Amino acid sequence: MCTAATYQTKDFYFGRTLDYEFSYGDEIVVTPRKFPLDFCHMGKCDAHYGMIGMAHVADGYPLYYDAVNEKGVGMAGLNFVGNAVYQKVEEGRENVAQYELIPWVLGQCANLQEVRKLLAKMNLVGTPFGDFPAAQLHWIIADASGAITLECTKDGLQVYDNPAGVLTNNPPFPMQMFQLNNYAGLSPKQPEHRFSGQIPFTSYSRGMGAMGLPGDLSSESRFARVAFVKCNSVSGDSEKESVSQFFHILGSVDQQRGCCEVAEGKYEITIYTSCCNASKGIYYYTTYDNHQISAVDMHRTDLDSKTLSCYKPVTEEQIFCQN
Template sequence: MCTAATYRTKDFYFGRTLDYEFSYGEEITVTPRNYPFSFRYLPEKRKHYAIIGMAHVEEDYPLYYDAVNEKGLGMAGLNFVGNAVYGEVREGKENVAVFELIPYILSQCENAEEARELLGKIQITDTRFKEQLPNGRLHWIIADEKEAITVESGTEGLKIYENAPGVLTNNPPFPMQMFQLNNYMQLSSRQPENLFSDQLSLETYSRGMGALGLPGDLSSASRFVRVAFTKLHARSGEGEADSVGQFFHILGSVEQTRGCCELENGKYEITIYTSCCNATKGIYYYTTYTNRQITAVDMHREKLDGTELIRYPMLEEEQIRLQNA
């Protein structure tokens, strides 16, 4: 499964974990402004905002998992199996296939408000990129430096929710995720007071006891609570290294370790990669399960007025620095 989060210091940061049992060969992909974006039911876009993110590229088309555009708007799709329902093609709507929703939004929206307005005109369809590639059952987080929203397409149509914590995982639906935070309102980063009874002399015996009860399991509901608590209490310096490092610590609180989440086919879910994009500057940072070193791709070092995709495979071999070499 997956977890996404936003973070704000001097700049705005957006990223996610991708938790799954295998990889589709995803790459850090820059789509320049003049790449011809084709859509199944809508006119081709030959001029648009440049985009950087993680994508599986199929037939020279970027199937983005998460990305930001040059204006600082970020978007990520996360599994929403059992709840996601896509519609049929409808007249009077801008029909957008689920696989092209991220490029459709990021190619033309500067901020979350513009994305919200555009989503009001959209019908998300279950059209496949090609028959051999079934669509994921997804919901999405869209965020800029000022706000975040969650987008879910279900049996009742397309719903857009304000996302105050700036966090998204998987099931259950977003309103239920938010409601369960009421169960944890007593958690604190500070040491607790004895409210159990004034007749008993109870004392703290360890640091961090204000967060007793914070869920630690791997379910998406628990990861939502844990990363929301971690993100909302996280503090870092304003510098790039401090901010990026802190963001990876936030998502590190919900990373999946091989062996801890066994699947029916005998495989294990792991955190294949973790991303952190400085959406303000267009720099995409990432780590992988087998390479803990932070690697970066800066979109503004590329020719953003070009017409062809720019692709970088993930560096997955562990890189260890021997200090006393």
């Protein structure tokens, strides 16, 4: 499935992996300030914040998987199958379809405080986009001040503080956070022998930090692994050091073809990994067959345009030959 994370050095970084067995035809898409956003139940918006992210463009509309806006707010939707239950359209409410939630939030909100106020008035509905069924998702929303998780279940719309700055898939977010208690004894340091004073132990290797960290591909394990790696990450403040470290953080949950079979002969892979410098509006990414980092800078496009700027991802491996 998928994993999202935040990271703070001199700038604020936000990104995710998208793990699936096939691509819908993803593109890096810049939605400029004057691109008309025609919301299903809320009318048309002709002026809003510009944003950049990975999306599938259908009938000229960007269906974002993840994006950041020009003010530094980032947002990503991750699969939440079996738990996502959307609300019914209600008169007098701000009814927002799940497929338009990312542009709805990022188009209006300059910080996390404004996001919270907007969500308090919102009614999240399951209106589909054309022939696409309503995707069952939950979302991480973040800026340099912190992160929240948004879930809509049978119990209604819930907004949770997210101190880990991480999101994966099922189970619901409070259960994901609670299960981190199982790893309270993890440390990046060489393990201390506390098993018993009656048995002599000898360390058979160096580099045994994080002993007990789960290594499987389940969403619970990925949540714990990325939370640990992110919270213990050390890097410099430069752009290259920060971006490199972010890709290493999400690289801890990279999915290789053949390890996660979802149907006969079909395997989940990490189709892409993104890292956006939300402070500067630069979208970095790698793809399954291209580990060289590519970048699109939203500020090098015309942010006052009325048309989308779309960039096909580089998917073929780029190898630098030194001789």
